[in-house]
Amino acid sequence: MDQTISDFDIHLFHEGTLYNAHHTFGAHLEKQKKKVTGTRFTVWAPHAQAVSVTGSFTNWETGKYEMTRVNQEGIWTCTIDRDLTGEMYKYAITTASGDLVLKSDPYAFHSELRPQTASVVYDLSGYKWGDQLYRQRVRKRRPIYERPLSIYELHLNSWKQKEDGSYFTYREYADELIPYVKEHGFTHIELLPLTEHPLDASWGYQGTGYFSPTSRFGTPHDLMYLIDRCHQEDIGVLMDWVPGHFCKDSHGLYMFDGEPLYEYDSFNDRENHEWGTANFNLAKGEVRSFLISNALYWMHFYRIDGLRVDAVANIIYWANSEPETANPYATEFLQELNKAVFKENPRFLMMAEDSTDWPGVTKPVHEGGLGFNYKWNMGWMNDVLDYMEYHPFERRHHHHKLTFSLVYAYSENYILPLSHDEVVHGKRSLLHKMPGEYWEKFAQWRLLLSYLITHPGKKLLFMGGEFAQFDEWKYVQGLDWFLKDYDSHHQADHFSKELMDFYTNHKALHEFDHDPQGFEWIDADNAEQSIYSFIRKGKRKSDTLMVICNFTNVTYDHFELGAPFEGKWEEVFSSDLQQFGGTNLLNQSATTVEKPLHNRKQSLTVKIPPFGVTIWKPAKK
Structure with a gap:
C-alpha cells in the first residue's frame, strides 16, 4: 500500500x-x-x-x-x-x-x-495573493443580512470579446471587467460555472472537470489573479456551482470505470432527460466526499466568496418521479454540505437556486433546515416579469402579482434575481419584454429596476441589463456594447449607476431586508390606478424611505397618500429624471397636512410621473 x-x-x-x-x-x-x-x-x-x-x-x-x-x-x-x-x-x-x-x-x-x-498536471502553489486587507474587512463587517448585496451575474465567454471573436484571458478580464463593475456599484460578481466543460453552448452547466477552472481563459493561477484583483477593489466573487448533475461525454465522469459510479445505478434515477445529463448519486459516500471537497476547494484555493447552487429542485426531488418524491439522500447531502462550508467560513454565501416551496431552505441545519443562507426568489421573479408584460391598462386585473411576494417575503432569506435564464431562448431582454412605444419601454425598464432595488431582498442583475440591452442574450458573442453610443442606452447606463449608488447608500433598503419591521404598505390595494406605495425602514427613523411606483403611463400632478409621520419630506430619487431619459416631472419637497388617509393621521400631495418611481425621505431638521 x-x-x-x-x-x-x-x-x-x-x-x-x-x-x-x-x-x-x-x-x-x-x-x-x-x-x-x-x-x-x-x-x-x-x-x-x-x-x-x-x-x-x-x-x-x-x-x-x-x-x-x-x-x-x-x-x-x-x-x-x-x-x-x-x-x-x-x-x-x-x-x-x-x-x-x-x-x-x-x-x-x-x-x-x-x-x-x-x-x-498542475501545481496550484506559488501564487502570491494581495487581498489581505479585503479579507480583514470582510471579517470585521456586519453580517451580510444587514448590508447591501448587489450581484452582477455574467458569462465570461459572452460579456465581451476581442474584435476577432476570441476570448479575453482571466488576466485581461481583470483590466476590462473590474473597473466596469466598480463604476456600476455592484458589490459582487457572479460567474456562470467556471468548471471545465466541453460544450460552449452549455454555458458551463454541464461540467466534466469540477476541480479544473476552464482553460478557455488561461491557467488556474490566471484565475487566482482575476479573483485577487476583484478583492483588492472590494468586489466579492461568487460562482455558479452544479452539484446535481454532470456531462455525459465519454472522457468525463459518466460510467467512469465502465459501470455507474458517480451516477445512480438505476436508469430512472440516473438520467436527467431535460438536460441530457446524469444525476450525481448522492447516496454514495465517495460522491459526497467529491462534491463537498470541491466546494471547499474553491473556497480555499481560489478564495471564492460564495456559491450559487444550481437546480436545487432537481437535487431534492428524485428524477422522473410522479408525483414529485423527495430524495432523502439529497437533503442529507445539502445539509452536510452547508455545515461543512459554514464551519470553514461562517461568512461564506451559499445561495440556493430553488424553484420549489420546500420549507426552511435558509433555516440552519440544527433547526431542521437545509442550511443555505440565501435562496433565489423565483416566485417574485416570475410574478413581476409576468406583470410587466401585460398592457399597462390590463395590469389592474393582475394587481396581486406584485403584492403576493410580501406575503412570504420573510419566510426565507431571499435574493431577487433578474438572471440569465430570463433573457434567453426566445424570452427576450428585459427591455424588450416591456410593452409599448420606445420611450415607454425604457421608462418601464427603469421602473422594473427601481422596483427590484426597493423591494425587500438582496439584488441580482444579469449582464446587459444595466444598459438595457435590446436583444436577448446571445451567448456566442459579446454584449451589444455599441448601444451605449445611442442616447437612450447611454441614459439607461447612467440610470443604473445612480440607482445602484442610491441602494448602497440608503440603509433602509438593506438593514431590515429579512425582518418584517423593515417594510410597511401605505396602499397595497390601488389596483385601479396600478400604483403601489410602501415604506422601507432602517434602524433609525431618519433613514425611512417612502416609495411610490406607478405602473401605467398616466401622469398625476396632485396625488394624495398617507404619510408615515408628519413633517416635511424630500424627493430623493426619481426614475423620471431627464438625464435618465424621463419627462422630468419632479418634486422638490412636500409637507404633510392633518388629513387622515390610508389609516394614517397625516397625508402628502405629490406628483407622480408616468411609469415612474419616486422615493421620499424625511427632510433633515
Whole structure:
C-alpha cells in the first residue's frame, strides 16, 4: 500500500466525510527539500480490472505505468519518478467487461483546451495573493443580512470579446471587467460555472472537470489573479456551482470505470432527460466526499466568496418521479454540505437556486433546515416579469402579482434575481419584454429596476441589463456594447449607476431586508390606478424611505397618500429624471397636512410621473 494515502483518509472518503479529498486524489507532485521527486496519481475506480496512467509523457501508450489497487473499494495509485508538471494525462481503465476506456482525472487541477480533453498536471502553489486587507474587512463587517448585496451575474465567454471573436484571458478580464463593475456599484460578481466543460453552448452547466477552472481563459493561477484583483477593489466573487448533475461525454465522469459510479445505478434515477445529463448519486459516500471537497476547494484555493447552487429542485426531488418524491439522500447531502462550508467560513454565501416551496431552505441545519443562507426568489421573479408584460391598462386585473411576494417575503432569506435564464431562448431582454412605444419601454425598464432595488431582498442583475440591452442574450458573442453610443442606452447606463449608488447608500433598503419591521404598505390595494406605495425602514427613523411606483403611463400632478409621520419630506430619487431619459416631472419637497388617509393621521400631495418611481425621505431638521 502507498504510504502517502492514510487508512483514516480512505475510511473518511468511503464514509463521505473526507472534505479535502483533492489532497489525496488526482495528480500531486511529491517534493523533498523543495525539489520535485515524482508525481503521484490516485483515482477511484472500483469496477476496473486494471488502471494505468497514460499521457504526453508516454506518447499516449497505455500500460506503461500500471496503478496498484489499494483496497477492495477500488482506490488505485502509483507514483512516477518524474516531475510531470505541464504534462497531459488520462487514466486508461480496463473495465470488468474487458473494454479499455480513457478518462480525464475527476480531481485534475487543470485541463487541456477544448475540444481536447486531457487533464494537465498542475501545481496550484506559488501564487502570491494581495487581498489581505479585503479579507480583514470582510471579517470585521456586519453580517451580510444587514448590508447591501448587489450581484452582477455574467458569462465570461459572452460579456465581451476581442474584435476577432476570441476570448479575453482571466488576466485581461481583470483590466476590462473590474473597473466596469466598480463604476456600476455592484458589490459582487457572479460567474456562470467556471468548471471545465466541453460544450460552449452549455454555458458551463454541464461540467466534466469540477476541480479544473476552464482553460478557455488561461491557467488556474490566471484565475487566482482575476479573483485577487476583484478583492483588492472590494468586489466579492461568487460562482455558479452544479452539484446535481454532470456531462455525459465519454472522457468525463459518466460510467467512469465502465459501470455507474458517480451516477445512480438505476436508469430512472440516473438520467436527467431535460438536460441530457446524469444525476450525481448522492447516496454514495465517495460522491459526497467529491462534491463537498470541491466546494471547499474553491473556497480555499481560489478564495471564492460564495456559491450559487444550481437546480436545487432537481437535487431534492428524485428524477422522473410522479408525483414529485423527495430524495432523502439529497437533503442529507445539502445539509452536510452547508455545515461543512459554514464551519470553514461562517461568512461564506451559499445561495440556493430553488424553484420549489420546500420549507426552511435558509433555516440552519440544527433547526431542521437545509442550511443555505440565501435562496433565489423565483416566485417574485416570475410574478413581476409576468406583470410587466401585460398592457399597462390590463395590469389592474393582475394587481396581486406584485403584492403576493410580501406575503412570504420573510419566510426565507431571499435574493431577487433578474438572471440569465430570463433573457434567453426566445424570452427576450428585459427591455424588450416591456410593452409599448420606445420611450415607454425604457421608462418601464427603469421602473422594473427601481422596483427590484426597493423591494425587500438582496439584488441580482444579469449582464446587459444595466444598459438595457435590446436583444436577448446571445451567448456566442459579446454584449451589444455599441448601444451605449445611442442616447437612450447611454441614459439607461447612467440610470443604473445612480440607482445602484442610491441602494448602497440608503440603509433602509438593506438593514431590515429579512425582518418584517423593515417594510410597511401605505396602499397595497390601488389596483385601479396600478400604483403601489410602501415604506422601507432602517434602524433609525431618519433613514425611512417612502416609495411610490406607478405602473401605467398616466401622469398625476396632485396625488394624495398617507404619510408615515408628519413633517416635511424630500424627493430623493426619481426614475423620471431627464438625464435618465424621463419627462422630468419632479418634486422638490412636500409637507404633510392633518388629513387622515390610508389609516394614517397625516397625508402628502405629490406628483407622480408616468411609469415612474419616486422615493421620499424625511427632510433633515
